[in-house]
Amino acid sequence: MARKTSKNHIEPRKTPAQARSAETVAAILEAAARILEDKGFRGYNTNDVAARAGVSIGSLYQYFPNKDAITKALLRRETEPLSAAFEQVGDAPSLVEGLQRFVSAAVAHQLRRPVLARLLDFEEARLPLQAENGALGEVGAKALGRLLSRHGAGRGAAARTASHDMFAIVKGMIDAAGERGETDAQALEARVTAAMSGYLQQMNIIDL
Amino acid sequence: MARKTSKNHIEPRKTPAQARSAETVAAILEAAARILEDKGFRGYNTNDVAARAGVSIGSLYQYFPNKDAITKALLRRETEPLSAAFEQVGDAPSLVEGLQRFVSAAVAHQLRRPVLARLLDFEEARLPLQAENGALGEVGAKALGRLLSRHGAGRGAAARTASHDMFAIVKGMIDAAGERGETDAQALEARVTAAMSGYLQQMNIIDL
DNA sequence: CGAAAATATGAGTGAAAGCTCACAAACGCT
DNA sequence: AGCGTTTGTGAGCTTTCACTCATATTTTCG
Known part of the structure; x- marks a missing residue:
């Protein structure tokens, strides 16, 4: 009489477990x-x-x-550590240092399982019929936004646009590199960081 | 006795048509x-x-x-004009002008049908079991490479990497903008062009 | 007009895949 | 050891979907 109310006497989605x-x-x-x-x-x-x-x-x-629940759980498993890393870049002592940490985390994530990362990223767009937790892109862009404002670069709508652009640059470059089979994380990090700096300069958000 | 050789007396894939x-x-x-x-x-x-x-x-x-053939044909229909545009940017009188034309074509393409563009781009990776015609990414990167070398910027492996990076930046930024529902093509073009210039500067491929 | 070629139709087939459920084994506890 | 709970099993039901084929309609052209 406890919880198995309605017709079905099976209550799947047994919350975790207690052993094997x-x-x-x-x-x-x-x-x-x-x-x-x-x-x-x-x-x-x-x-x-x-x-x-x-x-x-x-x-x-x-x-x-159902099947989507598996995909969602896998997405969470793969994504959460990166999200956590993104949320810590705000603590960096300088803007450049923050960018480097951000890029480093993203590169490490993508180069670990490039194919999986790409597939899950694509699938993420389809799954959130219910808003769920913030999409990785939002978390990343927000982190970059905080980083910018905390180091006195930009505010308001322009900064938000810049944050999204920067995230898009990182994602685009890293994704393409992964697809091409690149494995040298350091070289890739350097190029991505350069791209971000270049963007900020050109947009007059920082000067070098 | 003509063409319908083997077992099946149906020869689908009737090459185009002659009327309705x-x-x-x-x-x-x-x-x-x-x-x-x-x-x-x-x-x-x-x-x-x-x-x-x-x-x-x-x-x-x-x-x-079969179903994939439909997807392929649609991909071709959507992709060919952009490919053609990419292949003409080499004629531009200056590097910056060339980049602008490149970005302009890409932005126009993506903002026209953003969702479709994104889906087809993803599917492109799965389809070419037989190499087929060059993937859009290759065409774009090659065009950028020609543009660079024609205006005396970079050569060899470094230039090839730069071309791929630049294409990735364009694609990443435009794709994200489309997903976010951006519609102001000019503003987007300006930002993307800025990002490319910034990258080239930071990588010491051009100086401003 | 009339016949051959081209084009169009849609009920039907087979296979793949999501998901259920009645039952069986393993484990935890006293 | 005994008993309830948790965990595991897999045959099979059901739906969806790619694709076929025998037949019908339209077009072309002498």
């Missing part, structure tokens, strides 16, 4: 990631995810009410 | 575009495309051997 079930959930997410990486969305289906995870489809649906 | 059939093909492509725009890949299926085009599925398969 955590491993099951982890295995499912990793299997989803791997399948996305080497077959793309085309080969991404729940039956194969379960198989690859070494788990039955039944188990999969104990923890995820 | 051209309209049918056009209607199919436009229907595909509209469905992609307002339902995304999820709602993109051949039955609905045919229905929206006011055509039977049978007709659809007279002209396209």
